[in-house]
Amino acid sequence: MIGSSSILEIVDPEKMETTNKIPTFHPDIITREYEAKSHLGTRTLLDSSGIEIATSFVYNKKLYSIVSNRDASETTISELKNNKLYSVAKLPEKLFYSEPIIIKESENHQKLYFQNTKSGILEIKDDTIKITYYKE
Template structure:
């Protein structure tokens, strides 16, 4: 009996070891200056524009006042009515099966992250305007305190969500420890993060510039402590380090 148990355990370990990751990660190095890539970016196409998501019905924007709060805004593109709710601070908005998922993160003190589920933005509170967004502009007088129409499905500390994306109708997040030493791609599963793929350490020690081309097509430009670009398309991840 003991021998059988040992064999079953061994087979289990072999199976786990041979189990391939959902994502394929490739890393390379180039002798180029990252500035040459950054100067071709248009601010309105990046996360620094304040625009997080757009579909046929809504344009979704953000504001953030750090520890004083943040807000996510859903502007109805048909009637221009703006719905909003508290979200500190939005980094990504994704849509799966008709529901919107707002990923929030803040690197204040020990750092925290949360994910909100919004089934119907029309049930959120209404506001008259969206404040001009700029990382250096404090907008706390406008920040919403309402949770109407939102449902918090994940709440964690010492973890920062860099960005979230959709693959095979599942929500994945690129997350990093507050000290930046561990970076992973993790799946939202049973209201918690489950690590799927580990990435190199200290990629996103500071906030990257993000260009979102589609739900499953991202480019993340990082500059500290190392410089490079992480490109994600479907389940393929290419990390290129720039060494000039």
């Protein structure tokens, strides 16, 4: 797992490219293949290799990300400052070996479903991050 991640700021939505081909839901379709690859109307805040960002969220007007490192040994909560990520907390173990299923419930509530050596949900809601594991 080499990993590569970017964080983009939308600076001019009118210049952004729209995606015209939206698939009908089917469990075997990887929806990311339909994402636009253009960076028109955006500004790159971070472009890094060796890490993978599972998701990002805003708390107290600061941008945080759930980040996994290159060798898949840990997952952290990191804050974006001056176009760099700084780890603020280490999660109990490496959670994501592939892209999690992300359900965004609202602006301040999202759920990341993961399935690795352990399966469960990482839930981010307001000022709380909760990990729930499924029993085997």
